[in-house]
Amino acid sequence: MSSPTVNVVVCGAGAFGRNHLRIYRELQQGGQPVRLSAIVDSDASRLAALKEEFSVPAFATLAGCLEARGNGEIKIDAASVCVPTSEHEAVAAPLLEAGIDLLVEKPIAATKEQAAKLTALAQQHGRILQVGHLERFNPAVVAIRPWLNRPMFFEAHRLSIFTPRALDVDVVLDLMIHDLDIVLSITQSPVRDLHAVGLPILSGKVDIANVRIEFESGCVANFTASRVSTEKVRKLRFFQPHQYISIDYARRDLLVIDVDPKAAPNPSGLPAGLAFHKPVVQPGEPLLLEIESFLESVRTRETPRVSAQDGQAALALALDINAAIAEHAQRAGLDRF
Structure with a gap:
């Protein structure tokens, strides 16, 4: 039919x-x-x-x-x-x-x-x-789902060269929110605490920001986003029990390194005790x-x-981050920058 x-x-x-x-x-x-x-x-x-x-x-x-x-x-x-x-x-x-x-x-x-x-x-x-x-549909993100096993530490970097696009919002709502949504979808845990700093560089809004978030589960995530970088970087790395995983959003690429006492040294330069995997990532335009x-x-x-509720959660966290950035800027006297 x-x-x-x-x-x-x-x-x-x-x-x-x-x-x-x-x-x-x-x-x-x-x-x-x-x-x-x-x-x-x-x-x-x-x-x-x-x-x-x-x-x-x-x-x-x-x-x-x-x-x-x-x-x-x-x-x-x-x-x-x-x-x-x-x-x-x-x-x-x-x-x-x-x-x-x-x-x-x-x-x-x-x-x-x-x-x-x-x-x-x-x-x-x-x-x-x-x-x-969009990154929810990145083939590398889709491919990582079967490998998830209680990640406890995330490191996200999203750097872009400055363009006049999307200047009605700051870098948190423009770029960082992608990674916030991905980490929220993986952790499925409320935020316990966050610390943030950000600065306007070339626009009237925050153009570069760094955030540390602790979740109720004990998981910790660090996020860095910049739209005034000299290079483009879109990566998410995380650690979970006996395993390190790296996602390159731009290349749609996935790397998994296991802590395995039986693993011998390999040509990639990894020492004994670490096993290298390249999971299959199905090609596709996100x-x-x-x-x-x-x-x-x-x-x-x-x-x-990606439901409306998911969108609300990512937005709420992004706006809480912006509030923390504003509070830090006032406390540190960053109006001089």
């Missing part, structure tokens, strides 16, 4: 929204039951170019798009919300109220209150609300896998892999 076609609108067609457009169109052209039905973007010149490129209705406002849907001019079942974080609630709320399932780029919203409102609206209207924490998972949830009505 064939699946019904999911008609999708992409709201916000900037750098990342354009990737959503690309993937929906590729899936459609590949014969998948999905159709790119419309584009919403406030940039007139960009909208005109995209309308011609994708040959779909294009709207300068969400209200105009929803009006066309209400008049039967277009069909919309689901939407990707790729507008700036500060606009998430204003765009996502009317879509949920109109009965449209959503994939909202991370973070779910700008404030805890806005996130709670969107979660409540999704429940009230029986809608799918998936949050775009955004494609994320969108395919979203569409599957829309069809089956199953809870998304």
Whole structure:
């Protein structure tokens, strides 16, 4: 029995929204039951170019798009919300109220209150609300799940070269939140304590931050994020009983080193007592896998892999970190920097 076609609108067609457009169109052209039905973007010149490129209705406002849907001019079942974080609630709320399932780029919203409102609206209207924490779909992250055995120490580094993208939020909400979500999904433990420091460098918001978190389980995690680095680094390393595991998000690569008294020295330079493993990582583009998972949830009505509650948890922790950064800055007199 064939699946019904999911008609999708992409709201916000900037750098990342354009990737959503690309993937929906590729899936459609590949014969998948999905159709790119419309584009919403406030940039007139960009909208005109995209309308011609994708040959779909294009709207300068969400209200105009929803009006066309209400008049039967277009069909919309689901939407990707790729507008700036500060606009998430204003765009996502009317879509949920109109009965449209959503994939909202991370973070779910700008404030805890806005996130709670969107979660409540999704429940009230029986809608799918998936949050775009992309690294959950990174093949290396997917491959690590069978190896997890009570990790007790995490070290996360996410460094990027400065760009004018996403400057409506700080580096914690822009970059670090990816790693916060991954560690929260692995530890499944409440935060007991956190310490954080951060500084604005090239923007009016914090551009580099370091955080230490202790969980109720006893697990400790250190996070470093920078968007003013001279290099790109996206790595997560953690230790668990008798084992060290390293994830390279960018390379989609996984390394496992076991403490094994029977292991002999090997060509990689590891001493005796350590065994080296390279688990198989299935290839795949994370955004494609994320969108395919979203569409599957829309069809089956199953809870998304990254739920609204997951998005709320990551946002709440990120905002608590920002509060700790602000408190530290005031205590240390960092206004001079």
